[in-house]
Amino acid sequence: MRGVTLRQIRVFVAVARHLNFSRAAEMLSLTPPAVTMQIRELETQVGLPLFDREGRNVSLTITGEYFLVYARKILATLKDAEDMVARFKKVETGRIVIGMVSTAQYFVPPLLGHFCKDHPGVEVSLTVGNRQTLLEQLQRNEVDLAVMGRPSRELATRAEPFAAHPLVFVSAPDHPLARLGHVPAQALAGYNFIVREPGSGTRAVLEAYFEKHGLTPHISMEMSGNETIKQAVMANMGVSLLSLHTLGLELSSGRLVVVDVEDTPVLRRWYMVNLLSKILSPPAEAFRYFMLEHAEDYLSQEFGQE
Incomplete structure (x- = not known):
């Protein structure tokens, strides 16, 4: 594998992260054909396939999974070397x-x-x-x-x-909760909630809030981004807990309102x-x-x- 290049390793790690050639190309500012070519050249050097390709589905082979461990070590070592040089350059x-x-x-x-x-x-x-x-x-x-x-x-x-990081409950302006003024946590029961995916900090804060108040939220939708959640809440599809730092435009334009709920904002x-x-x-x-x-x-x- 003496012909393997750092460029090929970077491309390989990017594709392995996203399991998608187009997304890896976008991240690396390359074209998808250029990414495909780099992976083919790397697989030629390795002598074994690194990815299984079935239509649009991409997954790592066993060889690819092992190779990824060493590829990440190589890039991490290179980053440490770059940091060392930067310390000399100030x-x-x-x-x-x-x-x-x-x-x-x-x-x-x-x-x-x-x-x-x-x-x-x-x-x-x-x-x-x-x-x-x-x-x-x-x-x-x-x-x-x-x-x-x-x-x-x-x-x-x-x-x-x-x-400080305040999180607040938000709804559409014409949602029933928005017209009630200050409400106890129990008032949230029975309403649909639009939530972040498991593993996100916002989801963890919401779960801790409901556990504290002995409630089980009715989760109607689960989304991986704040923007899509805000759009769904503006469409009156449910209520959500979001960071105040994501809501500047929507609150100032009146498209969303903060629901005044007991023990909020949740301060982190x-x-x-x-x-x-x-x-x-x-x-x-x-x-x-x-x-x-x-x-x-x-x-x-x-x-x-x-």
């Missing part, structure tokens, strides 16, 4: 990979824009996933820093709170998380300090804190 240049839960994409990119104005030589990559996905990426050294609302108790991480914290075993590069350390210093003021100005 903070003016380097690359950061930042992971964030989907709820954080409403405020991390604009904050990152301010950071990049001060550090134009720093290259930044963003990845979005639910909490469980980010923890796996941290463990595999695929991200330097992660922004999430509930850090891990299992991984040895440094988790630093940087801002936003955290910057990194593995304790990982030595952060100067650019990553600079972004970490930037978020700890500026994020709370930004969120307060943009969204308010209840």
Whole structure:
């Protein structure tokens, strides 16, 4: 396998992550035929197929599953080498990979824009996933820093709170709950709920709230993104618990309203998380300090804190 290239390994890991050639191509800014060609060349070098392809369905072969373990180790080692070089170059240049839960994409990119104005030589990559996905990426050294609302108790991480994170119940303006004023938690029983997928921090907060109040929500829909949930709630298909930091436009336009429910908003914290075993590069350390210093003021100005 002496002819295997880093480009082929990166393409292989991307396809293995998504199990979809088109999505991997989009992530790598390549065309699907270019991704297919890289995988074919890699399989030629390996001498065995790495993927099973049945129509549009793609899955790893046994060889592919084993090869993925070593491919990730290679990329993680290369990232460590890049970080070492960045420390010699100081903070003016380097690359950061930042992971964030989907709820954080409403405020991390604009904050990152301010950071990049001060550090134009720093290259930044963003990845979005639910909490469980980010923890796996941290463990595999695929991200330097992660922004999430509930850090891990299992991984040895440094988790630093940087801002309050209020979550609220929302409905369409003409939903029955919206006309009742302040209501006890029991008033939520019997209404349809639209919820995030298992593994997301928002879903965990909702389940904890209902457990605290001895309720079992009637889940009518389960969705993997805040935007689709908001659209369903605006269509009066149910009620949802969402981060206040996702609702700026909808609340200001009157398309959604906050339902005034007992023990809400549910207040959590936003955290910057990194593995304790990982030595952060100067650019990553600079972004970490930037978020700890500026994020709370930004969120307060943009969204308010209840």
